[in-house]
Amino acid sequence: MKKAWLNLAALAALALILGAAGQWANEYQVRLLNNMAIYITLAVGYNLINGVCGQLHLGPNAFITLGAYTAALLTLTPPEKAQLFFLTPLQWPLSEISLPFPLALLAGGVVAACFGVITGFPVFRVRGDYLAIITLGFGEVVRVLANNLQGLTNGPMGLKGLYPYTNLWWSWGVAAAAVVLVISLVNSSYGRAMRAIREDETAARAMGIDSFRLLMLAYVLSAFIFGVGGGLLAHLITTISPSLFTFFLTFNLLIIIVVGGLGSTTGAVMAAAVFTMAGEWLRVVEEPAVIGGINIPGVPGLRMVIFSLALLLAILFFRRGLLGRREFSWDACGRFLARLRNLKLET
């Protein structure tokens, strides 16, 4: 009971911060906060299948693409679509429909989840490296489809001029919902079974755990979260094209969950926040700078070198990540505070 109040208080504090940010933050800071929330949403979903279940899924970009395109096609108004699809007209039912943003987001999630259900059957026939490469293939296949199905996606030209519906409330609201959803799943008996599969699938099955069903549940739920996140992303940047959703996006999410500690939702949230900030701070290295009177030209691409090195070093020397598998809990907080108090009493 007490914990529920604490949780509500934390949410209220988040709302207060968001309100303050909406009031006083400038456009750049708001954008950063939105980015952060979307990365948190995606990373928490990714951590569910990758960290908690231990299956190296490399296709989040496919699901994000599906969510982004679905949501975008649904929020655009029919005249806007007619204008965008001047080469090949949009397929009939889509060309007439226009939905409010929340429904479009939901639809994005549902379409991605359906794709998850369909692909889940072949995917979970295999494990390990094969699972990784098949899911990696989904990203490629979806990109090829998005490039070629002109009557559905407008091909390489993509969709432009989306209304920027994604604001702080939407992005952080979805992020908070995703975190609550994933944490309550992970803490349930389902979550325990998923962790058992991660540790030793054969043993878990011997204990009567239906590994296929549980992996499918995690996979489809993460697909739904990717889809919604993709919808948010589309309405934040307002222009989407197939080249936006390459393996690069998946790679960023992989860095986040490895650095945060595979399997730790708290770690995923923290690392997503740090990653967004670090991406901005590291812009410095790509810009020309003058240090001590010497002109140093900016090096484009250096940021990604630093990120890939960080991932390599993290996996080589620091495999548990920031948090390992630990999670945030009010009890641990209480213990920490008690220890601080005791320290003060002793000194």
Add this chain to the structure above:
Amino acid sequence: MDLTTLFQQLINGLSLGSLYALIAIGYTMVYGILRLINFAHGDLLMVGAYVGVMGVGMFAWPWPAAFGLAVVLTGLMGVLLERGAYRPLRQAPRISLLISAIAASFLLENLALVIFGGRPKPFPAPPVFTGVFSLGGVFIPRLSLLIPALTALFLSLLFLMVYRTRAGRAMRAIAYDLETVSLMGVNINRIIALTFLLGSLLAGAGGLLWAMKYPQVNPFMGILPGLKAFIAAVLGGIGNLAGAVLGGLLLGLLEIMIVSLFPDWAGYRDALAFGLLIIILLARPTGLLGEALGEEKL
């Protein structure tokens, strides 16, 4: 489609397939020994191509020197990759090894981006490799014949190495049982490094040939050929050298044939390989020539 076009397309498919085979060998050898998909293998292609561009284009070296250096450097890069990114994790959970491979692949790509820039560079093919044969009205680029010929040469050298030398025997033994072989007094680390060296040398040669066939070099050129070659290796039966060659040739022929028979589908060409992969894994996960794999190996 008339007979001459068909013949031309067959040659095309054969040369593309040979390239896939050349790259697939590296995947299959490493997989046979370590049960690891070396994600960075495709990027070694790019390393070889860039060293070639530097040698021939920028320093204007004679091409045999430049190409030799490119192949050797790519080989050494493969060994470095094993030392740096894979060996420390040999006892770690498999997911860590895979993540390390992906990180290494991104590191190579972005280092190339920083060093050489993102703009694609033209590859100055030496005159030996250019030109067109005319064979009774059929025009065939000389390269399309040279690629299968060179591939055949390299692969026969490799097969000699693997099936006729002591090191090759050790390699095959490790593929069966790494721990037992290490108890027999075989230096495991040296043999694994040798495996990476051989695979990477072939990738270097493949990179040069690829860059001459599609004469543009960019930091991300290795990704797609790498993935397709891996799929070719799975198609043939991963861990099986002859299977990799067969899978490579089949995939190359299939791609070219589908594109030439159904030109409308050309845009979907890159998705074909992945569709094929899903079908193989569903219908016959061991591939065409693979032996039965236990569930744990999958």
